[in-house]
Amino acid sequence: MEIKVCGPGCANCTKTENIVHEVVAEVGANVLVEKVTDFAEMAKLGVLSTPAIVIDGEIKCVGKVPSKNEILQWIKK
Numbered sequence: 001m002e003i004k005v006c007g008p009g010c011a012n013c014t015k016t017e018n019i020v021h022e023v024v025a026e027v028g029a030n031v032l033v034e035k036v037t038d039f040a041e042m043a044k045l046g047v048l049s050t051p052a053i054v055i056d057g058e059i060k061c062v063g064k065v066p067s068k069n070e071i072l073q074w075i076k077k
Contacts (some may be wrong), residue, residue: 001029001030001031001032001055001056001075002026002028002031002032002034002055002056003020003031003033003034003053003054003055003075004034004045004053004054004055005017005020005022005033005035005051005052005053006033006034006037006042006045006047006050006053006054007037007050007052008037008038008039008050008052009033009037009050010050010051011073012050012051012064012065013050015044015050015051015065016051016053016061016065016066017033017035017054017061019065019066019067019068019071020033020053020071022068022069023071023072024030024075026072027072027075027076029075030031031075034052038045039077041064045057046059047059048062049062049063051064051065052065053066053071053074055074055075061075067070071074
């Protein structure tokens with residue numbers, strides 16, 4: 001599984017990235033987490049607002065900081 005956390009580094013983007021890392025560590029899943037800060041790359045992914053989470057090519061969250069529970073549910077699917 002590949003999770004891309006998209007954002008330029010603002011407070012909400014950093015918070016989102018930290019929550020993703022926490023959930024992945026708790027679950028112990030084999031997950032690659034990548035931070036995407038390049039706006040051209042975000043546009044290619046279909047992300048127009050940040051923070052955003054893209055899991056295996058599917059946009060799961062845009063424009064808000066998701067809860068740990070939301071991220072956990074996305075990883076389990």
